[in-house]
Amino acid sequence: MARNLAYELRKAYDDALSGYDVLAMPTVPYTAQPLPDPDAPLEVYLSTALGMLANCAPFDVSGHPACTVPAGLVDRRPTGLMLVGGRFDDATVLRVADAYEKTVGGFPAPPTT
Template identity: 45%
Template sequence: MLNGDTVDSEAVRRYADSLSMDLSTAELEAFAEQFAQQDAALADVDVLASPTVPMLPPKWDADMDDVFGSLANTGPFNVTGHPAVSVPCGTVDGLPVGLQFVAERGDDAAALRAAPSWMALRD
């Protein structure tokens, strides 16, 4: 996977270096695989749409047991550099829900175009 056939392996290495991460070859290959899967998912669409977080927000005074679990839908795109934007989507049990749009790396405009288009549909 790091041979550059489907993923810019140098981008993966630069990303790891920017975080001062000393990654093994296996870890770099895992990053490259994540890049490739997300690029493949976006190959035939303008944007991907998904919930911003995979859970409802906790009550104000409740303990949050799994802080990192709330990043499960946004974190992978932060790692790969795919632009994403989150917009209000409605409510569940009176609690707000967000919808994120994710575009191909380097195509921030596509994600930003999707947001107002979605909002116009809601109005």
């Protein structure tokens, strides 16, 4: 069943990309969160780690190249922009990522205070 859903996912992204070179979307579905305390229970670590996969994991299944680039700071924490391209078109994704980073001047350093 999961394998069949992968084909549907692939088709949905192929359709979304049919008129575009890349899709731009958030890397994770929420702003950066503080790291769990070193003595936090395993459940906290797992929920933190797994919560970050929602936007990225589909491309591991669909075969579409995806790249994240630094997009700035939100509430003094880093945020990322994920670029997704057509299957086997990694070069376009990397060119767009490079152009974006050059245009915005790279990633700003977080405030020290």
